[in-house]
Amino acid sequence: MPTSQPETIFPTPQDARLTRTVTGIDQTGAPTVLPVIEERPLTIFLNGQEIVTAMTIGDYPEYLALGFLRNQGMLRDDDEVTGVDYDEDIDTVVVRTARQTGYEEKVKKKTRTSGCAVGTVFGDMMEGLEGLRLPPAELRTSWLYALARQINTMPSLYLTAGAIHGTVLCERDRPLIYMEDVGRHNAVDKIAGWMFTRSARTDDKILYTTGRLTSEMVIKTALMGIPVLASRSGFTAWGVEIAQQVGLTLIGRLRGQRFVCLSGAERVIFDADPTAMPTEDPAHRRKAANRD
Template sequence: MGITSTENITRIEVNEEVSRFDVVDDVIVEYKLKLCVDGHDYGTILCSPEHLDNLVIGRLSSEGIIKTIDDIRSVNIDENQGIASVILNSERKPGLKHKIESGLSVKFEDILGLMKSLDARSTTFKKTGGVHGCALCDNEKIIAFDFDLGRHNAIDKIIGYAILNKVDLAKKIIAATCRISSEIISKIAQNGIPIISSRSAPTALAIKIARESGITLIGFAREKRMNIYSMPERVL
């Protein structure tokens, strides 16, 4: 299934004259994925239909349902029906957020470099104007990139990737294009990630949670500037 589809639309353009014509244009697909965990309904995710396994695993980790890939017996995704069925190895128990202890630090110019790489990867965003990009990074480069029409999903996909590939998130940086809300920063806290950097703004509640959790929260990270909202000592 594609992440964009084509639609017949009408376009109006105003130049010296007004032109009105029919055209075929790309639009972003919004896919409904019903999530079932051990046979229980776990809600429906509206998402871009790619890397659905990463999305499901990341979502479960962000909600404290799993900690490692070993907590999962199986993930079965029926793309036609739009159903993801997960069987766990152990009883579900809500995870506890804890203060992040990480010795990770990063040079400011490396953050700006990562944001530039993120921009370069966000081609679907440019094409359809409809998705948020997100990258899992070490200090120098992007390790994995993903995107979704939902900000939450983009973050979950990249976290799911890390869990599937047993990447140690305590030594990684997330770079994102989207606004950082309380829900986004809670995912970062739940997964023990020490640094998140975004092109966009954080909310006041996200800043509060970042400070309480010991996360370095960077916003408006663009070509030549950034704002550091919490734990600035990790940025050299």
């Protein structure tokens, strides 16, 4: 059953498994030491069938596997999951269901997406969107500004080492689940897996991403049933088109006092004066830029 006060998960940049210290030189030839993101393969099985091998930072493998299968339409909301087994020695997750599955033909048809670290979508990318219309929801601009301030200054792997994307599940002005990975599609799938395990309510949620608002991000958000997607980055035309088709509120370029809404503006309630909001801290921007 849905929970009204779900647990919170935030980044753990201090986790030694997620980064490695590397020595090099800078532009002047001086020695420099940097933390860099670890990257490792994770192979996902559904029952007896190998589905995909994804490159990931290695945290929350069970959530990643469940969310990937859920967002690919291979795992249904009403499926009974009888087991999720992660073997760290061989970097493999096996998801078992009571329902007999067989996706050999679907797995043969792949679409390489525009996501960083090259995401993969099996079958028809638009499958499941026909007739989909996201539920009514309320989005206050005060929530957007509050979320941007909290998320952009929260300790994270991005601020520590860069080369990584983050996705945050939010409720009103409160971040709930903050996942990071080398590809934003992986970060979204981890959130989808967390939500699946808890039958979490979706119609009152906001999804925030540090990456571009592409067709893949819009489709994943829509299929998860979340009515609002926001980012500090920009849009792609197809992403906007799909958002308008399914009634997704799409907020981009959310930085400091500014944002742009290109879909679903009817949900937006302007309850905060932008000029009264603090501008984005230049020190934060420089720190983030130096880690990309």
